[in-house]
């Protein structure tokens with residue numbers, strides 16, 4: 001029988017170490033061609049200097065360099081995935097496509113279409129769990145329903161956790177199974193993009209950071225968080241490795257954040273409609289003010305509230321915003337300005353290097369109070385007392401708001417006490433009993 005190839009399709013797993021789908025492909029007895037598609041359905045809506053595209057391109061280059069050392073290379077394509085697959089089926093002798101699960105609503109629809117196409121050509125489509133410890137229906141309530149509240153979900157998650165669930169797989173010993181093929185590697189310009197200066201900072205999984213995380217994570221001026229966001233989003237690190245490190249610490253706060261990530265992933269998987277709709281429909285009656293000038297001031301970091309402005313300016317300049325400040329800026333948008341959480345979600349989606357639909361939607365709905373396990377609507381962050389608690393020396397603010405304390409710095413866009421009362425009234429009127 002003629003030897004056929006397995007195509008391994010990288011998506012949110014830009015690494016060739018500890019990658020479950022890839023490991024299964026490499027140990028299948030067939031030669032493996034790794035592949036990535038710059039999906040024009042996603043790329044066409046992005047600015048030409050999108051930082052995430054630059055990051056993906058760089059990570060693929062790194063993969064390609066390692067593959068070249070092993071006489072192989074990655075097949076990088078650009079176009080609509082279905083069209084790319086039609087072309088590949090015509091040009092390469094493929095018996096199976098292996099890939100890791102991608103849970104976002106767009107991805108599940110795309111994968112369904114690809115699976116149908118492959119079936120028509122008698123090509124197997126094998127998919128694996130890789131980007132989470134528990135997926136889909138693996139952590140359910142005793143009655144079989146999915147959880148909508150974090151605390152019992154996390155308890156069950158921990159109960160179900162066995163060592164096997166976070167064991168790494170050894171891809172490196174199997175690199176000899178990569179096909180000896182040489183593919184041209186496209187430049188960013190070839191796919192219609194240009195390099196961005198904004199890049200993720202390296203992550204840290206240091207023992208000290210994880211041990212002290214609970215005490216330091218809320219202070220935006222400190223380097224107290226891991227900066228794993230984009231790396232988990234694009235899979236340049238495996239979640240199993242993160243969990244292994246988290247479990248080594250006596251303090252479980254960091255592990256709990258990794259569980260929040262999986263909580264929101266399963267929420268979006270079970271409730272794909274929550275990407276666009278309030279998770280709780282009783283909030284549908286809220287009359288958002290949606291003032292465009294105020295939205296612009298928020299986006300540009302010109303609200304006159306220094307901690308809000310620092311966060312937005314940090315986001316605009318670096319593609320990152322500290323979690324505490326994401327909560328403050330998010331609350332300010334929805335509650336002080338009464339702007340629909342979907343506007344804020346879309347702005348963060350455009351700017352965040354770690355943008356992940358499940359996390360972004362889940363957290364925005366948490367902030368707005370419309371979400372599954374949300375902050376109560378009457379919890380309105382006071383942007384001034386938040387400074388006293390978390391940036392009392394103004395270290396963070398001064399880093400990002402260069403005109404802080406100067407006459408050019410804008411006046412407060414709205415008075416806090418007035419905005420608070422307006423918010424409470426609007427929510428009360430809008431919420432169905």
Ligand SMILES: Cc1cc2nc3c(=O)[nH]c(=O)nc-3n(C[C@H](O)[C@H](O)[C@H](O)COP(=O)(O)OP(=O)(O)OC[C@H]3O[C@@H](n4cnc5c(N)ncnc54)[C@H](O)[C@@H]3O)c2cc1C
Nearest residue numbers: 225226227228229257261323326330354355356359360363
């Ligand atoms: C309005 C708003 C929008 C957000 N949008 C995103 C987003 O698009 N993508 C994203 O990954 N996170 C999002 N978050 C969650 C959180 O802010 C980021 O995960 C975190 O700031 C990333 O920095 P870090 O990697 O240093 O996190 P660390 O504090 O070091 O946490 C480690 C990891 O745990 C996970 N995690 C931490 N906090 C949360 C959380 N609240 N919810 C879910 N997972 C969490 C992340 O994967 C994170 O990388 C959002 C939070 C808010 C309030």
